[in-house]
Amino acid sequence: MKKIVVVAVGGNSLIADKDHQTVKDQAEQAAKTMSYIASLIEDGYEVVITHGNGPQVGFILLRSEFARDRLHTVPLDSCGADTQGAIGYNFQMALGNEFRRRGINKSVATVVTQVVVDSRDKAFKNPLKPIGPFYKEEEILKLKEQEGWDVVEDAGRGWRRVVPSPAPQEIIELDVIKKLISAGVVVIAVGGGGIPVVRTEAGDLKGVAAVIDKDHASALLANKIAADFFIISTDVEKVCINYKKPHEKAIDYMTIKEAKDYIKQNQFSPGSMLPKVEAVISYLENGGKKAIITNFEHLGAALDGKSGTLIVT
DSSP states (O other): OOOEEEEEEOGGGGOOSTTOOSHHHHHHHHHHHHHHHHHHHHTTOEEEEEEOOHHHHHHHHHHHHHTTTTSOOOOHHHHHHHHHHHHHHHHHHHHHHHHHHHTOOOOEEEOOOEEEOOTTOGGGGSOOEEEEEEEOHHHHHHHHHHHOOEEEEOTTSOEEEEEOOOOOOEETTHHHHHHHHHTTOEEEOSGGGOEEEEEOTTSOEEEOSOOOOHHHHHHHHHHHTTOSEEEEEOSSSSOEESTTSTTOEEOSEEEHHHHHHHHHTTOSOTTTHHHHHHHHHHHHHTTOOEEEEEOGGGHHHHHTTSSSEEEEO
């Protein structure tokens, strides 16, 4: 049996820098990213790809705001669906081209994925996730009244809309994803943490204005498909403690207990490494086997135990 690897790709990994943000730029960056994934597949792994979408959702919301006086705005759950399709398309094309060049007989499919959240999740009472563009105070207060937004002033840079970030509970398309994996298809799923939906009293699904953390949703998926490895890609080779301080230290290996101790010591930034480490802990505590945090350049070496940060129970 081939080992199953879930690789969580950051949405920011498709943005090389502030001067390269166009659709063409992102497609080129996707091709670079997928070349590393193709190497894992060439080495015999079954790979499931998840991804972030923060910058891409931001672009859609900004376009929507510019067109507000001419056209209907785009709901946040639809933004998630749009980016799942667009990013999945870039990944599918890039992998397909890599497979052709390497002589790999594989198919790739993107599953537009809904993820159930609990409408009683405390995050709905305390929305903290900033999304979309910055506004002047008078602009956003008007939108707050019109749209019912929650808003916050962001460190003197302007005002922003904030939305809840509830925990993922259930992946609606899980059976489809499992069948595709069994058929040998490379699956792209749970994009942007999944499209957040809640169940109504009648049992129907309904989209909500929220953002699910993509690493936590990826951890849930990795558990549900019994993945052998859960890999979170980032922009550094290894997790570090005392990051960017005189006594910075790269971590080769850590247990759940050690990871929790580092969290208590505030070693990981809430906006970057902390949710990744928390997602890994969740995966391992719910039956996961091995987790790795590393960058794309070291994916293969990390699976061979020669790079990255390995986290185990």
